[in-house]
Amino acid sequence: MRIVILGNGISGVTAARHIRKQSDHPITIISSETPYFFSRTALMYVYMGHMRFQDTQPYENNFWVKNRIDLVQAHITDIHFGDRFLLSENGEKIFYDKLILALGSKPNKFGWPGQDLQAVHGLYHKQDLEAMEKHSKGLKRAVIVGGGLIGLEMAEMFLSRHIPVTFLVREPDYWRVVLPAEESAMVSRHIRHHGIDLRLSTELKEIIDDGNGKACAVMTHKNERIDCGFVGLTAGVSPNVAFLKKTELAIGRGIQVNEFLKTNQPHVYAIGDCAEMLTPKAGRRPIEAVWYTGRMMGETVAQNICGKKTAYQPGIWFNSAKFLDIEYQVYGTIPSILPQGIETIYWEHPDGDKSIRINYRKDNGTVTGFNLMGIRYRHQVCEKWIKSKAHIEEVLMHLALANFDPEFFKTYEQEILATYNQQTGKSLRAKSQRRLSSVLSFLKSN
């Protein structure tokens, strides 16, 4: 049974590794981007000089030979689902018995005038990194459009080379569509603290041509002109499925898949950023373009291909990021606007760069989510509390179990407990200590 995986990102590569663990089927991974798998999220560190590109490759080059995974660098232009083959740019046919589409995303462009000029790029592919490198020489200012994670990463990259950055964000605060107001304001402050020219509630109107097909300035919707030599478009991503739209494959915003990650075509699966769940789990979005879900889908599709019918179970939502110096972790659901029936406790460090937020249900006290800024919490502990519907007071009394900051770091669990006591008039006291033995016995207990 020949298995072909289109895309060598985290989803496709995880699928290949897990299929190999369980079977001897021939596996081929096709990508036009790079010969070897690399960590997309690490591209910024290459630009900043923290790592070389080869350091972003999690496996040594002979890993693929050793595991009998064939790597093919080719650009696929069409897929014939009836005859089960992929067609490459130079006319080569690659046949499959099972096909996994792990096509990833492409940066969004919303029809802005000038969006296809030179020196206008997103940050997704290795080629985007190369373009940023090329345009950085002698660059006087970069303008970045879109108030999300990638935009801020791009800004940090330019800052590392002392290139001034103007950051246009449509929302009234940074990443306000995801973060609650306080955290969002914290990151906005932090961005300005780093000397980034942050323009909130500002939209891009057009990108101006310098007469030679290269961007030289942007115009905002307030008709303000900002001169620049590079424009970063980071207003989110969408599934990279355009070349398949004319085929029989069912495509909505992404490739539609059922809970077993199967598409409407026989023997064809889709995973990662390009997959759109027809029946997403409660509280989850149909397309979740993050590293972790891609990895989990890769594991699930491997089970299904190897004959163990397995539904995609993403578990409790989690994510993490780093906003310049502030690390961010979320476990469970933390909506940007507090819904009816949910209560929140929020503690923020007087310095304004660390915070802990815990959400819980008003009716029964069940904990629903954790949001951490500048503080590390332990994934398994938070997940267990949310899954087991632990009561907020139980969680607060044992909160030290969740702390994952390095040894000797100051802990703030007592502060959030005090905040709760103050809000409710109770006088709870901490019962657990920050010790691995306590954590392990908690995780092993029922």
Next chain:
Amino acid sequence: MNTFSVNNNHVWTKPLTSRGVAAWILGVILTGFYILLYFFPALLGKGGDGAPNTGIIALFDPLSYALKGKPASEWFLYGTLYTLAILGFGIKFIRKYRHNKYEILRTISVMFFQLGFAFLLPEILQKLNKPYYDFKNMWPLNYYMFDAYNLDAYLSSGTIGLMMLVWGLLMIFVISPILTYYFGKRWFCSWVCGCGGLAETAGDSFRHLSDKSLKAWKIERWIIHSVLIFVVIMTIGVLYSYVYDHPGKLTVTRNHLTAIFLVTLSLAGIFIGSNWFKGIQKVDRRKALIAIGIIIALVITAHLGHRKNILFVDNGLLRQWYGFFIGAIFSGVVGVGFYPILGSRVWCRYGCPMAAILGIQQKLFSRFRITTNGGQCISCGNCSTYCEMGIDVRAYAQKGENIVRASCVGCGVCSAVCPRGVLKLEGSAFDISDRVLVNE
């Protein structure tokens, strides 16, 4: 705003830190300095046969007189420069990692042990006419501990001399295993040790140059354990020679020595060979047992045969070879001279027999491990890149496995550079026998 993160901007693009021309120039200077120091001290201005010092060494005479009332030697010059490097680059390190209390405390600790224990205390002891002694150093890192001149000094210095000898034996056989059990080998390698101290401070800018390949890991295990075997055989030989050279003058006889060696080696064999401790593979277990078997055979031949000749060459010659190839060339010329090319922990990773022993202890019976935070790893590679010991930390982190590696010195930098809060150095006795297993 108080938040900082580790700034590694341009590390891989600046010539000095990316094996550029500047790195090679610095490498040549450092290597050259070590060669002068070890083999041509006269060129540094050392005055021989009562002649006064000149050149660089003479510059250190006033400090040397102030500390011990004697002129400086090339070793005094080296010790002073070494200490200044740890103090100066230690301050730089603390600034770079100022948001991280673990790194700050650890660095203050290595600065303290270098200045107090490695530099000032031994000099003061000499002023008081006591043997030179660094209380934090231990055999086999100080392979000269059992040299005749050292043993003579301990045995002729009354109670304090005997105390030093007993302390040295306690350090290696009692104190270090206990501390390694609780904290991992980091208590020594990145909190106390002078070699580690220099690597962590002056070598910090070169930590990313360590080789992360599986091949390098394999070479590492072969070389470091060979050095360990070498130092054990050499020391056994030196002790037999000492007893042989002092007939009737010592309480300890040849029979005592043989008994002590055989008991210690057999215990080590039982220890490694049994199934009490997981975390070591069968093939490695077998190799360790073969090595111990060879050493036992050598002990028996030394006991029965000529006592000045353990490995078919004179024990004194064996000791000289060790001092030359391992003590001087490996730990000094290559270990520090090649910082800008091979990274800062070449000696600690490939050569140090002390690190080898503590590593075996860490792998077999320590609470210490680096835990990984569930699924938050994005495989970015910062942890592996900045691991000075060349451990591919990411390979474990992306699978959610604990990291229990013999070579890990617990510097904590992988955790500090992780952009997703995935790694934590910690310890527990709760699951000590299966801490190496997958954490799912």
